[in-house]
Amino acid sequence: GNSVTQMEGPVTLSEEAFLTINCTYTATGYPSLFWYVQYPGEGLQLLLKATKADDKGSNKGFEATYRKETTSFHLEKGSVQVSDSAVYFCALSAHQAGTALIFGKGTTLSVSS
Amino acid sequence: KAGVTQTPRYLIKTRGQQVTLSCSPISGHRSVSWYQQTPGQGLQFLFEYFSETQRNKGNFPGRFSGRQFSNSRSEMNVSTLELGDSALYLCASSAGQASSGANVLTFGAGSRLTVL
Numbered sequence: 001g002n003s004v005t006q007m008e009g010p011v012t013l014s015e016e017a018f019l020t021i022n023c024t025y026t027a028t029g030y031p032s033l034f035w036y037v038q039y040p041g042e043g044l045q046l047l048l049k050a051t052k053a054d055d056k057g058s059n060k061g062f063e064a065t066y067r068k069e070t071t072s073f074h075l076e077k078g079s080v081q082v083s084d085s086a087v088y089f090c091a092l093s094a095h096q097a098g099t100a101l102i103f104g105k106g107t108t109l110s111v112s113s
Numbered sequence: 114k115a116g117v118t119q120t121p122r123y124l125i126k127t128r129g130q131q132v133t134l135s136c137s138p139i140s141g142h143r144s145v146s147w148y149q150q151t152p153g154q155g156l157q158f159l160f161e162y163f164s165e166t167q168r169n170k171g172n173f174p175g176r177f178s179g180r181q182f183s184n185s186r187s188e189m190n191v192s193t194l195e196l197g198d199s200a201l202y203l204c205a206s207s208a209g210q211a212s213s214g215a216n217v218l219t220f221g222a223g224s225r226l227t228v229l
Contacts, residue, residue, distance in 0.1 A: 036220075043117070043203055043220035044156075089156065099146050099207050099216045100169045103156040 002027045006090045006104035013080055013111050021075040021107045023064075023090035031092040033057075033066055033073040034101065038087045047075075047088070080111045115140065117221035119204050125227045131192040134224045138185050138206030144168070145187040146218060147179060150201040159202075162187055191226075199228045 007022040025033065032051045036044040048057030053068035062077045073090060090104040118137040126132050138145050146169075147159040158171040162181035179189040185206075191198055202225075205218035 041222070043222045044205075044218075045220070046217055049217065091156075093216075099144055099161055099205070099218055100158045100171070101146075101148075101156075101218065102158070105155045 002031065002092060002094055002102050004090050004092055004102055004104040006088075006107055008105070009087075009108040011107060011109045013109070015082055015111055015113050016079045017111075019075070019077040019080045019084075019109070021088055021090075021109070023073045023075065023104060025071050025073065025090075025092050027071075027092055027094060029094060030068075031094050033064070034091045034093070035062070035064055035073070035075050036089045036091060036103075038089065038106070040086075044089065080109070082111050082113050085109055085111045117204055117206050117219055119202075119221035119224050121224060122222065123225050123227075125229060126194050127229050128194055128196060130194050131190060132194060132226060133188055133190045134202055134204075134226075136187045136189075136204030136206075136221060138187070138204075139219055142206035142208055142219075143185055144207045144216065145181055145185065146205045146207075147187070147189050148203040148205065149173075150203055150223070151199075156203070159189065194228045196228050199226060201225050 003026045034049045035047040037047045048059045050057040050066035056065045064075045087106045089106045091101040120135045144163045146161040150156045161169040165181045176192045181187045201223040203223045205220045207216040
């Protein structure tokens with residue numbers, strides 16, 4: 001079946017450090033891939049998405065590239081800020097599955113000044 | 114533009130009771146999905162409704178049910194509550210015009226259910 005595996009947290013960084021959160025997936029066909037972010041006490045917000053191989057999603061300095069050959073969608077940011085502290089979820093949606101998302105377990109990021 | 118609204122935000126129930134959670138989607142959105150979030154299992158898909166019809170269902174027991182009204186508002190119900198049902202229940206809406214995995218979901222803040 002379809003699944004998403006992302007690196008375990010927590011990830012602790014200093015402000016302005018480089019961030020990578022690894023995400024790999026297993027899916028039949030060609031899923032769409034997403035990164036969502038959850039701030040404390042809030043619901044999930046879409047951070048970025050990619051719908052086909054080699055697409056790069058980007059938003060607020062975050063980037064992720066859909067790599068079909070390695071079945072990966074790693075999240076990166078060149079310089080993190082304290083305000084980026086949150087839980088990050090990688091997710092996939094099989095095109096036949098309506099809007100049903102399969103999520104990874106989430107990675108908690110803590111950025112200190 | 115108002116976001117996805119979930120009510121109630123917090124509630125406490127005892128084992129064996131039932132609970133109904135409500136979700137009002139973004140105006141114009143016809144698809145509503147529900148997810149359960151727990152520390153152990155993470156985020157799991159419950160079901161999706163589109164134009165009052167259940168379009169997709171996750172792997173949950175029949176105690177979990179839902180419905181959607183003609184104005185796209187949705188409710189989910191959990192009967193015979195168990196301790197393990199304690200979770201954050203998230204609702205999400207999308208335009209969802211077709212069964213496309215590229216549909217972007219907008220989530221509400223969630224309803225936190227505690228079962229004692």
